Amino acid sequence: MNANVNESELDKLNTALEEGAFRQIRYTLNKTLRPSEVAHLIEKSPPKERRLLWSMIHKDIEADVLQELGDDVKSEILSKMNTSEVLAISESLEPDDLADMMQQLPETVMHELLRSMDHQNRERLEKVLSYPEDTAGGLMNTDTITIRPDITIEAALRYLRRHAELPDMTDCLFVVSRKDTYIGSLPLTRMLVSDPSSTVREMMVTDKPPIQADMEDTLVAKLFEQEDLVSAPVVDENNQLLGRITIDDVVDVIREDADHSLMSMAGLDEDEDTFAPIMKTTRRRAVWLGINLITAFMASAVIGLFEETIGKVVALAVLMPIVASMGGIAGSQVLTLMIRGQALGHVERSNARWLLNREMIVGLLNGLLWALVVAVIAVLWFQDMTIGIIIACAIMINLFAAALAGTLLPILLKTWGIDPALAGSVLLTTITDVVGFFAFLGLATFFYS
């Protein structure tokens, strides 16, 4: 498929929206585009257009579109539906998506929904709901195809042919005992090249242990990446087969996981809707600005200690942001590298010491280099040798402090159970600002008094 064609199709749709050509839009939404493309279009539209688009979607594809939407957008749309609309949509969702949706519904609607389901579906849903959203159990679906180990491949093929269709992303059948205990997997690719008279037991694969339902979703993602899996069985603590996880849901975990570091470092939520309404956005941003204001005042307080010195040598006020800024930049490089390393599972206790040593040496070397450069410029600018010496020392101290803070903060924060991506950058700039101003103005007070 040529994605450019789609892009221009979406552009056309935008023009149509502006011109109010609703019949054309309705046709495109329901006949030309796939649910995933409709969802993409809704996500990149401002709130008013979003409501308009949603209202033009046919009931039949509402559920498909809904489950392609991001959490933030999804809950916005769900919050505007009445109970019967929610019920109608829930019928065509898979258990894992339904479980996700449940968590965004008001209590009353949720109970209504559970009551309206038939026994089998409610049981399936409750199985998924009984595990936290960010575990293998919360990620799994229950649409497994199981076979017994003692039948022949030929019988298994006949059994499959009795199905009208197989679930999407079925790349293997799960071999279970009479009591649903997981025994092994039979990849379809293996089944297709097997001698039909051999048994499932002979052909099945048992070297890949099943996933425990309480495994963290990020670990599940790592496993899928390392083993190049398409689907994997999920079992409980008694090795009973509960369901399966498929790569499409794992890709969502990987994407969210990777977005998390980027967004958190700017104090944003990874689910943050690009087109969130103004008041919601203002409120969320205000909190982050408030937190950062406290750290800014701490830096100001440090400067306040040296008012007298600044009054005597105003050049200090001109140069002091350079010291703080160089420290902040150097520190955030280390911090970002460490946070990415933690996400990839590269950074842990056993290599922390090596990383700290490396970063301290890098900090010292870059400190030396840039201290020299800045000192020369400062001396030429203000025709004052002393200020050159002071700023050189301050920059070396601050780049060293930045290396220390950038390396140790993420490790310490993680040990304390605090998200380094969220708290790291605020704490780091506090440290580099305070150390930078204190070193620079402190040295100046010493030299100029």
Add this chain to the structure above:
Amino acid sequence: MNANVNESELDKLNTALEEGAFRQIRYTLNKTLRPSEVAHLIEKSPPKERRLLWSMIHKDIEADVLQELGDDVKSEILSKMNTSEVLAISESLEPDDLADMMQQLPETVMHELLRSMDHQNRERLEKVLSYPEDTAGGLMNTDTITIRPDITIEAALRYLRRHAELPDMTDCLFVVSRKDTYIGSLPLTRMLVSDPSSTVREMMVTDKPPIQADMEDTLVAKLFEQEDLVSAPVVDENNQLLGRITIDDVVDVIREDADHSLMSMAGLDEDEDTFAPIMKTTRRRAVWLGINLITAFMASAVIGLFEETIGKVVALAVLMPIVASMGGIAGSQVLTLMIRGQALGHVERSNARWLLNREMIVGLLNGLLWALVVAVIAVLWFQDMTIGIIIACAIMINLFAAALAGTLLPILLKTWGIDPALAGSVLLTTITDVVGFFAFLGLATFFYS
């Protein structure tokens, strides 16, 4: 599989490394761990341990381990091999991985390698090499299984059974004409539920157009995500089947793509090795510090314009970092949101105006709120009404400028073909520093003169 078991296995290995228990390590590396786990272990080890670990790996698994490594680590290891070692490894690599590796080899080794390959393999490799690394063609493998449309499902099943095994991640067969023109796909799941006497033509799927070889890899990834694909056919401009792309390679693209924004915003490369050697790290970091130093000096120059005013009212020097810092924080929130929006394909010309309006209003509202808070604190701190009015105005101006810059910079940079994630943060802080200091000190000069 329980990943915790693995973690502790790796811990044990680390202890063994420290104790020099080489026999035990050699056994674990070659017998217990999977290639992907060995690669992970190498990636999270410092250089010295890395070389030691690599030297203990058996020749048979070297290629498997190598292709699981990140680009930076891979090229470091390749650079230390001689030609015959490279040749030995290349034999067990798939064309797309081989093509990746080729780009990291010295010219002479590359030619040697091409000469040593047999005709069929060279042809396959050259097919992949003829497309840039970041396109569908560079991402594809040539291990497709093709069938003709006019045979029956039964014949197709017999044909498959003649294979000893099917390539990994084979979820569908590709239906081609006698001249290798792509006609459609036959999912295995569909094949298995079909009446054996029906023809491939009747059962094949044709509603998913094949991927053009020159499609950008990020668009390929989006397509896989939207359509929940496991594999997809790649064709040239004449609709000739060239190969196929599988989800495992797409996951790598998604991961790199997502890492790119995070790392670039700190001036780091997404392939950056967490354990890169000191001199390499120092050099790379120095460049980024140098660029940021220029912007820091621009901010200083602005402050320098107002030396006289600062000399009269030293409180200005104490408070000025607050104005700059609040602007920087507010701006980088907008910038991060925009960069993520661009990566997801949410931000484009048609909705830029809406976003700009939203951000300007959010900037004004938060500007009003925090201007008031800071003003009250400043007045109480310095017992001076004037300084409260000045800082309130400056903060409002700077938060408004931050909203403008945060929204417009990524759009403009992208139009000019510059990576917003890389250049955006430097430019943004330059703007918020310069505007912040200029507004605050400029207003102060006006009020206090």
